[in-house]
Amino acid sequence: MAKFHDNRLRYLAEAIRAGTMRAASENLNVAPSSISRQIAQLEAELGVPLIERNRSPLKLTEAGELALSYFREFATQQEVFISQVRDLRGLRGGTVRLAVGEALIGDLLLDTLDRFMSQFPEIRVFIRTAGTGAVVGLVLEDEAHMGMVFQPEPDAKIRVRASSDQPMKVIVRPGHPLSKRGSVRLCDLEGERLALPEASFRIRQVLRDAESEEQINLTPVLVSNSLMVLKEFARSGSGITILPVIAAHSEIADGSLHAVPIDQPALMHTSASVVTRLGRQLPVAAVRLLQKIEATMPFLPAP
Amino acid sequence: MAKFHDNRLRYLAEAIRAGTMRAASENLNVAPSSISRQIAQLEAELGVPLIERNRSPLKLTEAGELALSYFREFATQQEVFISQVRDLRGLRGGTVRLAVGEALIGDLLLDTLDRFMSQFPEIRVFIRTAGTGAVVGLVLEDEAHMGMVFQPEPDAKIRVRASSDQPMKVIVRPGHPLSKRGSVRLCDLEGERLALPEASFRIRQVLRDAESEEQINLTPVLVSNSLMVLKEFARSGSGITILPVIAAHSEIADGSLHAVPIDQPALMHTSASVVTRLGRQLPVAAVRLLQKIEATMPFLPAP
DNA sequence: AATTCCGTTGCGTAATTCGCAACATGGAAA
DNA sequence: TTTCCATGTTGCGAATTACGCAACGGAATT
Numbered sequence A, B: 001m002a003k004f005h006d007n008r009l010r011y012l013a014e015a016i017r018a019g020t021m022r023a024a025s026e027n028l029n030v031a032p033s034s035i036s037r038q039i040a041q042l043e044a045e046l047g048v049p050l051i052e053r054n055r056s057p058l059k060l061t062e063a064g065e066l067a068l069s070y071f072r073e074f075a076t077q078q079e080v081f082i083s084q085v086r087d088l089r090g091l092r093g094g095t096v097r098l099a100v101g102e103a104l105i106g107d108l109l110l111d112t113l114d115r116f117m118s119q120f121p122e123i124r125v126f127i128r129t130a131g132t133g134a135v136v137g138l139v140l141e142d143e144a145h146m147g148m149v150f151q152p153e154p155d156a157k158i159r160v161r162a163s164s165d166q167p168m169k170v171i172v173r174p175g176h177p178l179s180k181r182g183s184v185r186l187c188d189l190e191g192e193r194l195a196l197p198e199a200s201f202r203i204r205q206v207l208r209d210a211e212s213e214e215q216i217n218l219t220p221v222l223v224s225n226s227l228m229v230l231k232e233f234a235r236s237g238s239g240i241t242i243l244p245v246i247a248a249h250s251e252i253a254d255g256s257l258h259a260v261p262i263d264q265p266a267l268m269h270t271s272a273s274v275v276t277r278l279g280r281q282l283p284v285a286a287v288r289l290l291q292k293i294e295a296t297m298p299f300l301p302a303p
Numbered sequence C: 001a002a003t004t005c006c007g008t009t010g011c012g013t014a015a016t017t018c019g020c021a022a023c024a025t026g027g028a029a030a
Numbered sequence D: 001t002t003t004c005c006a007t008g009t010t011g012c013g014a015a016t017t018a019c020g021c022a023a024c025g026g027a028a029t030t
Helices: A006-018 A021-028 A032-046 A062-088 A107-119 A132-140 A202-214 A227-235 A245-253 A284-296 B006-018 B021-028 B032-046 B062-088 B107-119 B132-140 B202-214 B227-235 B245-253 B284-296
Strands: A094-101 A123-130 A146-150 A158-165 A168-172 A194-197 A222-224 A240-244 A258-261 A271-277 B094-101 B123-130 B146-150 B158-165 B168-172 B194-197 B222-224 B240-244 B258-261 B271-277
Touching: A006 A021, A006 A032, A006 A062, A021 A032, A032 A062, A062 A094, A062 A284, A062 B062, A094 A132, A094 A284, A107 A123, A107 A245, A107 A284, A123 A132, A123 A284, A132 A146, A132 A158, A132 A271, A146 A202, A146 A284, A158 A284, A168 A202, A168 A227, A168 A245, A194 A202, A194 A227, A202 A240, A222 A227, A227 A240, A227 A245, A240 A245, A245 A258, A271 A284, B006 B021, B006 B032, B006 B062, B021 B032, B032 B062, B062 B094, B062 B284, B094 B132, B094 B284, B107 B123, B107 B245, B107 B284, B123 B132, B123 B284, B132 B146, B132 B158, B132 B271, B146 B202, B146 B284, B158 B284, B168 B202, B168 B227, B168 B245, B194 B202, B194 B227, B202 B240, B222 B227, B227 B240, B227 B245, B240 B245, B245 B258, B271 B284
Parallel strands: A094 A123, A094 A146, A194 A222, A194 A240, B094 B123, B094 B146, B194 B222, B194 B240
Antiparallel strands: A146 A271, A158 A271, A168 A240, A168 A258, B146 B271, B158 B271, B168 B240, B168 B258
8 A cells, every 4th residue: 555655745846846856855954865766756656757857947747736736635634633633732823824915915904913913822924915816826826825815816726715895996185186076987087197006916907907898098107016106196196096995995094095986897896805725624723814804804704 | 844654543543443453453464562652653743642541442532533534534635646646547447435225226226337347347346235324424434435325314514416306105016906096195005014124224214204294103014124025025915015216126117016106295205315425535436436327327416 | 369351661673764975967058 | 069067866874763572561351
């Protein structure tokens, strides 16, 4: 009977992640020879090559892909198990790895995170911010337990645990002519000095869809990869920007910015979601954080 | 980081299954000392006792239950993985373990199984017959990949993959007075000489529910744990019996027995189901058999 | 009180895995 | 083309780990 000493697969996974066996050997603090041997031995046991030889960076064969996804499943299961045991011992520790889209990393999230961490002081939290696509990738590869993203594209391997409406609105300085209006249409903005995120941002993609539906073309005068810059641009009165409300939550709350609804279906029905990989069990610590987020933030449980 | 050399958990699982470490040591062909040591070491790594000492047969602690169910998950995942690799190598082999309720083990199943086995000659099939409850138990403990049962009780951990209506009917010899009628009511049978399965059979339990709804009491003159005996009793003309139609499928098809519908909701809406453990992935071989069963037998895909 | 079956522990042995070093190979730069 | 650098692979001795055998202590049964 095969004995998949977990090291075999772990070495394989790290070798792929790092690109070369030698890099993996440093990350894992083992000799390169061990990596090579264990992978070769695993191939012998399975009777199938797992990596394509004579290539750099390392590339998996079809069987290798199977092995890697099996290892990921195995690893998350083990993580859940040891987490449950720890919890049963009364040790309330644990680790949560969270990936957050740029638009959502604001006071709203940080406040609930603060409360969470003071309620469970032993739980360590890792937060990684990235673009929507990268966040989804981190979740799919089990490098993050949960992801919080704005308007993720539907994906069969992604499970939406919670989601809340986050319409995109025009963000203006109080006193700006537009701030008087109850709502604006997209074409009303054509004359305005507009600041927008870079084209890679999901916010921008959603906006582009709306533009083509309205058959107009918005050309920004300022483009940035920092939402802070966009908001500062609006606050200074130099012009306006368009963001999901959560991205400017605190500024809207303290009155330094004002949000005007846009009368455009594609922009009104956007939402922010908490997502996990489909089929993945979460460690106890992650479950607690998820519950906290569902309870504290204006998120509604998914159907 | 913990290294759960799979042996540790395998020894624990077998020790529990067998009841004592010594019995497990014989089943696994290892010294009893190894069993004891590996379990002790696992406990040390986890920091939690897994079995209650000074007890015979061995009993798991709460953490032990966690460990065992983790091991089961791990084992089925590994099985799926090696099965996928085998399949990818072009070796069409594999093993399917099937648990079948007594009422369903008839020509219908055996014929489709025959066709399946000649289409995939390299796949080995294990069939185990048992009562409805035992079949469900085998599925829940991963000792069978799939179970085929008559009217299983709803269970949160059980997933119904397919199911077909299998009403219970009166089984009589052709020419019997009842065989002329299009349907009978339960009270019509009170005077008849009746043969029924033992009280432990699910068939009998369903029937009992129907009796109390109609407020009558059927007393059999013959009780057996063999459905064959009941059918022979009816065929000889000594009396009648009540069975789901699938249990007498071949006899009804060749005309040696006749089935008369019973006008009683609880008996008309019974069904037979193919079930698996919720969340369990199936090896390729098992998937193939499942597809065959869905396609060939009068089963409809579950919603 | 004697017996039996159980789990546990000490100790020497066998099997795996590892690190170090030398070797083979392939692609990029000179 | 040749040189050179980084990578994967293999040989060998050391370290770690799992194992079998035998003896021991405890609990239940006869």
